Amino acid sequence: MQPSYAPMRVVLFASGRGSNARTIIEMAIQQPMSLKVVALITNKGSAPVVQVAENYGIPSYIVPVRRQETGRATRLEHEGRIHEVLKKYDWEYICLAGYMRIFTPDFVEAYPHPDFPVSRIINIHPSMLPAFKGSSAYDDAFDYGVKVSGITVHFVSPGVDEGVIIAQESFERLPNDDLTQFKARGLSVEHRLYPNVLLSLSRGDFVTQSEPFSIFLTPSS
Numbered sequence: 001m002q003p004s005y006a007p008m009r010v011v012l013f014a015s016g017r018g019s020n021a022r023t024i025i026e027m028a029i030q031q032p033m034s035l036k037v038v039a040l041i042t043n044k045g046s047a048p049v050v051q052v053a054e055n056y057g058i059p060s061y062i063v064p065v066r067r068q069e070t071g072r073a074t075r076l077e078h079e080g081r082i083h084e085v086l087k088k089y090d091w092e093y094i095c096l097a098g099y100m101r102i103f104t105p106d107f108v109e110a111y112p113h114p115d116f117p118v119s120r121i122i123n124i125h126p127s128m129l130p131a132f133k134g135s136s137a138y139d140d141a142f143d144y145g146v147k148v149s150g151i152t153v154h155f156v157s158p159g160v161d162e163g164v165i166i167a168q169e170s171f172e173r174l175p176n177d178d179l180t181q182f183k184a185r186g187l188s189v190e191h192r193l194y195p196n197v198l199l200s201l202s203r204g205d206f207v208t209q210s211e212p213f214s215i216f217l218t219p220s221s
């Protein structure tokens, strides 16, 4: 997608604590020839991720939802303001890292991948999709009593948590785990997986003629 001598340019979207955003930014600092974070967009000005971006000198844009309704007009108006921010930058991928809003299909379809039938939007989801879709995946998997769960990095499609899977990595729920320990184990996988997936994507590692983007990472990789 990008010339091999230029870093892959990503815009981060996040709404919360920003631990995934931080690991991606740190990967970009370590691998400046491969990855560049050009901006952060958030819907929540009070989110700690804004400070994370500032600490690393990444420009951040707060694009709040102005009205409380969740109707289509409100969503499109909000996304219209996001499109305006995105126009300021030359970017290849949007990376969602705990962005707590669902895009309209219009938004997703506005950013098609130039080479494959996916969007240019990537998300990390804390379950082994297609299990435990939705915003409380850790809690749902834990409450269900899974012995093994996982982390998924996938392209965003108009269906929520349904896009083409780029990478998955499993982690165990140990017999004495409480929810906090279970989440912490998953989060440490997230922090390794997401930046490494982006690094691999920047190098074209996932792209084969027969099976674009499919890969299964084991903890040792």
Ligand code: GRF
Pocket: 014, 015, 016, 017, 018, 019, 020, 021, 097, 098, 099, 124, 125, 126, 190
């Ligand atoms: C992560 O668990 C991510 O998988 C989910 O939201 C959480 C964001 O955490 N989508 P953080 O803000 O990156 O710390």
